[in-house]
Amino acid sequence: xxxxxxxxxxxxxxxxxxxxxxxxxxxxxxxxxxxxxxxxxxxxxxxxxxxxxxxxxxxxxxxxxxxxxxxxxxxxxxxxxxxxxxxxxxxxxxxxxxxxxxxxxxxxxxxxxxxxxxxxxxxxxxxxxxxxxxxxxxxxxxxxxxxxxxxxxxxxxxxxxxxxxxxxxxxxxxxxxxxxxxxxxxxxxxxxxxxxxxxxxxxxxxxxxxxxxxxxxxxxxxxxxxxxxxxxxxxxxxxxxxxxxxxxxxxxxxxxxxxxxxxxxxxxxxxxxxxxxxxxxxxxxxxxxxxxxxx
Amino acid sequence: xxxxxxxxxxxxxxxxxxxxxxxxxxxxxxxxxxxxxxxxxxxxxxxxxxxxxxxxxxxxxxxxxxxxxxxxxxxxxxxxxxxxxxxxxxxxxxxxxxxxxxxxxxxxxxxxxxxxxxxxxxxxxxxxxxxxxxxxxxxxxxxxxxxxxxxxxxxxxxxxxxxxxxxxxxxxxxxxxxxxxxxxxxxxxxxxxxxxxxxxxxxxxxxxxxxxxxxxxxxxxxxxxxxxxxxxxxxxxxxxxxxxxxxxxxxxxxxxxxxxxxxxxxxxxxxx
Numbered sequence: 369x370x371x372x373x374x375x376x377x378x379x380x381x382x383x384x385x386x387x388x389x390x391x392x393x394x395x396x397x398x399x400x401x402x403x404x405x406x407x408x409x410x411x412x413x414x415x416x417x418x419x420x421x422x423x424x425x426x427x428x429x430x431x432x433x434x435x436x437x438x439x440x441x442x443x444x445x446x447x448x449x450x451x452x453x454x455x456x457x458x459x460x461x462x463x464x465x466x467x468x469x470x471x472x473x474x475x476x477x478x479x480x481x482x483x484x485x486x487x488x489x490x491x492x493x494x495x496x497x498x499x500x501x502x503x504x505x506x507x508x509x510x511x512x513x514x515x516x517x518x519x520x521x522x523x524x525x526x527x528x529x530x531x532x533x534x535x536x537x538x539x540x541x542x543x544x545x546x547x548x549x550x551x552x553x554x555x556x557x558x559x560x561x562x563x564x565x566x567x568x569x570x571x572x573x574x575x576x577x578x579x580x581x582x583x584x585x586x587x588x589x590x591x592x593x594x595x596x597x598x599x600x601x602x603x604x605x606x607x608x609x610x611x612x613x614x615x616x617x618x619x620x621x622x623x624x625x626x627x628x629x630x631x632x633x634x635x636x637x638x639x640x641x642x643x644x645x646x647x648x649x650x651x652x653x654x655x656x657x658x659x660x661x662x663x
Numbered sequence: 664x665x666x667x668x669x670x671x672x673x674x675x676x677x678x679x680x681x682x683x684x685x686x687x688x689x690x691x692x693x694x695x696x697x698x699x700x701x702x703x704x705x706x707x708x709x710x711x712x713x714x715x716x717x718x719x720x721x722x723x724x725x726x727x728x729x730x731x732x733x734x735x736x737x738x739x740x741x742x743x744x745x746x747x748x749x750x751x752x753x754x755x756x757x758x759x760x761x762x763x764x765x766x767x768x769x770x771x772x773x774x775x776x777x778x779x780x781x782x783x784x785x786x787x788x789x790x791x792x793x794x795x796x797x798x799x800x801x802x803x804x805x806x807x808x809x810x811x812x813x814x815x816x817x818x819x820x821x822x823x824x825x826x827x828x829x830x831x832x833x834x835x836x837x838x839x840x841x842x843x844x845x846x847x848x849x850x851x852x853x854x855x856x857x858x859x860x861x862x863x864x865x866x867x868x869x870x871x872x873x874x875x876x877x878x879x880x881x882x883x884x885x886x887x888x889x890x891x892x893x894x895x896x897x898x899x900x901x902x903x904x905x906x907x908x909x910x911x912x913x914x915x916x917x918x919x920x921x922x923x924x925x926x927x928x929x930x931x932x933x934x935x
Contacts, residue, residue: 377836377837378755378756378757378837379755379757379758381751381755381836381837381838382751382755382756382757382760383757385747385748385750385751385755385841386747386748386751386752386763386767388743388744388747388748388804389744389745389747389748389767389804389808389812390748390763390766390767391804392744392803392804392805392808393766393767393769393770393804393805393809394766395804395805396778396782396800396801396804396805396806397769397770397773397778397805397806397809398766398769399781400778400781400782400785401773401777401778403778403781403784404777404778404780404781407780407781461677464670464673464674464677467670469667469670469671471671475674475678476925477918477921477925478678478681478682479677479678479681480917480921480925481681481682481685481914481917482681482684482685483862484862484910484913484914484917485684485685485910485913485914486865486866486883486884486887486906486909486910486913487866487868487884488866488868488883488884488885488887488888488906488909489688489884489887489905489906489907489909489910490684490910492887492888492902492903492906493684493685493687493688493903493906494684496691496699496899496903497684497687499700501700502700503683503687503702506702531680535680535681535684539681543925592774595774596774596776598776598868598869599866599868599869599884602868602869602872603888617776617869620776620779621869621873624779624780625783625873630780630784633780634780634781637776637777637778637779637780638777640774640776640777641772641773641774641777644772644773644774644777645772645773648771648772649772
């Protein structure tokens, strides 16, 4: 009996509790990641049934692949547009909802509601609304603007997928910002007011620094999330017109599951992993320098 | 006074792109196809034939059930795995803890899309393609679960230790403390995890189209894109009817429970 001291039993319980998560990580994250690395060193055509070690050839192909370069450009535009628009709009909505005003709960519900609408349903609806004769152009027509064929122009297609995605998900960041705004101590604003600081100064000198941890958190979530946007692209534009909206993950899907180049697909996966990991690590480091305080 | 008018005006204007698509989805699903592109906000005549067409064209009831049961199992499973691991990482001291936590946390750097090729290969060799297993097992134990573990750990870290010490004095073992004390207290965090996980599973699109190949196995997101006429053109009003049936029940649940919903998420976001 003395062998099972409280400490030993505690250790055992600890290991048992983390076992499912740990084994899951090994089986479905880490080992597959290693396999992605191995596959990327092979030429593997599923249809032809060939699997052959070719060393760094896939990586040379990666460097020379113009479609990949287009895809990286599209990914960068998509991520940048998405993050800027999403965070700006989320902050604007949060500030508006943080005013002393009746009915803000109702507006909060309305702004948040697209988060709950099934993703593909939401995308299908926008696909229809963005047709040349659809609602978006009807609305623009009321303002006297002749709207384009949104999903068929290169830049307008990119704008469309960004806007559709932002409106779908901005409610999440809005809620996080709203909680952060409510955590800013009111006396700070009072004191600044007495010192003669205007609304804009109070916003940039007090609000922004104090909610900087939330800004960082939301920007990490949003950037990494933007690299995983697949359904919207697949439904709205299929990466087109041309390659203008072929973001990296869509290109990965095309290579691996439409053209059956598993080896090259795995090489693109490695690239995707490197980008996500680098972005996340950079942002975690920035936290130390950039963020004013951690709660 | 005028400031209030301005604010309300601005809020109403900003609401349009958030509310209009849903409104339009529901009303247009009841319009005859000829009116899909009309500017009217309501159908000139209401028709529900699109709704029965949905069920004629695809095993939509079966697909609905597929999505629902997968999402429920994934949600419950993730809550269990994440609560156990989150608790152990936060409250139990055992050798190698930090290393193991880092191992699990690497999942945050590896989106599940990165590993789709080997996972597909794995499930194919197990004969599990065109089954729901990959859509259930990978989210519960793989990368999507890591965020849930992180959220649960953050919550348990903030729990006052006195509660557990009192329970230990009363003779409760570790498992008992977890089950009787910590777990009931973690309801807000579990709620947030449940919402995240359910929505993630409900919206999954890449994995179903990679793994599933027959309509009776499809999940809803995949099924929604399959309403096409014999020429491959989309049947828009039928799509909208299916989309409405997919979206509206979740929205209703949300409106009923919206306070717990949003505040639960906000709470976790600040801490996480």
